[in-house]
Amino acid sequence: MKDQIIDLKGEMSLLTVLVLYSTDMHAIGAALEAKGQQASHFLERSPIILDCQLLGEAGLALDFVELKLQVSKLGFVPVGLRNLWVDAEAKALEAGWALLRPSKQQPVANTPAVTEVNLTPVSPEAVQRLLVLDRPVRSGQQVYCPQGDIVVLQHTSAGSELLAGGSVHVYGALRGRVLAGVQGDTQARIFCERLEAELIAIAGRYRLLDEIESNLKGQSVMIYLDQEKLKIVPI
């Protein structure tokens, strides 16, 4: 397969969706600018899909060239339009837009049209850097802190799951699964007072407790990634 130059694959990716409530270019421009000031870093060069479901037939009135300009000006990379009124499709294609198949998760039609533009991602200030839990994490519970650390002041039970973008600290027995650095952060670490976990993972490298040297079970340990290997050391 060395001769292969490219490969075309169908893939699902997470994209930001911009839901349009209005066809008024001025209003859209102003609303985009306001959003941009709130969350500029977050939006920079992120691919975006525009959803025209709520416009219905009014989608015909959209100025597709101007729309592309407005969206690009803010730093987005426009990917395409979806749920566009059929008769407007030719005009959109002409302006260089791609047309996407409608998603299964269609926006609810009765959403009140209070704002002109509705952006899905949260602003950077709202990103949680630390999640502190003062109760035990029970079997069947999943705690996810995508961008930050998790600190548990009690034990975690068998059958529970902790997922953190950063590190995980457990001030008690760690009995469930624990995954640190889930976004790929190899610097993330796991600390616990008593290692009885079912599975430990950092940045995708995982180990089961069965494989762990028995002398470390029940000990206070720190777990970190050394090159490609998970290291467990007593603390």
Next chain:
Amino acid sequence: MSRIVVVTSGKGGVGKTTTSAAFATGLALKGYKTAVIDFDVGLRNLDLIMGCERRVVYDFINVISGEANIKQALIKDKRSDNLFILPASQTRDKDSLTQEGVEQVLKDLSEDGFDFIICDSPAGIERGAALAMHFADDAIIVTNPEVSSVRDSDRILGLLQSRTLKAERGESIREHLLITRYSPTRVASGDMLAMEDILEILAVPLIGVIPESGSVLQASNSGVPVILDKESTAGQAYDDFVRRFLGETVPHRFLEVEKKGLFKRLFGG
């Protein structure tokens, strides 16, 4: 305002209904007006254990669907004027339970002046169990000294903290752990989890330990809540549990292997 208490466990067959019957009877005997509701729609059992299965006319689902009012459906206990049973339907399934319906029934009972409403949860974590716990102020988590039962109780504790009305309001349900079918002999021989191990895993305040006892089965089959059997260790332990629930300080009993005295050794016991 009534105090709503759910008796739950996750796992089946650990003694929820036995506990609900004993608990409700105990509260009633102490003078509190008590209602006990069977949430196990389709697998009606509470009425059997309470010994009123031949007096069921209307049931919980009839009340929820408006075919009967709460007064018509409540069965007054033969032994106590303070105790009322709301049986489950045997012919319907748990989908007939609605959150609004359950809320209305609890509200009606509360307005009727009930001090305690005991919700006997079905096993599992589906609709019946979810609705039994939804409006609760307190939860009695019934656990056997056995790994799978403890694991399921842990799961239920997680749900109590996330799926109930109190949790939605940012408050928390009072949790009480009740260990049933405890056999000190089998704990000593290593067949059963010890009380300390269970407490270590669940980290919930202990409200009682009910010893394994033949009188529980006997009581169930004869339709007399075991708390009324003052001779049996299980009956006494249930009485201790009710007193602790009402705020008394009562030391735990029946935790050690009983040393057989000369009399017992000679004549058996």
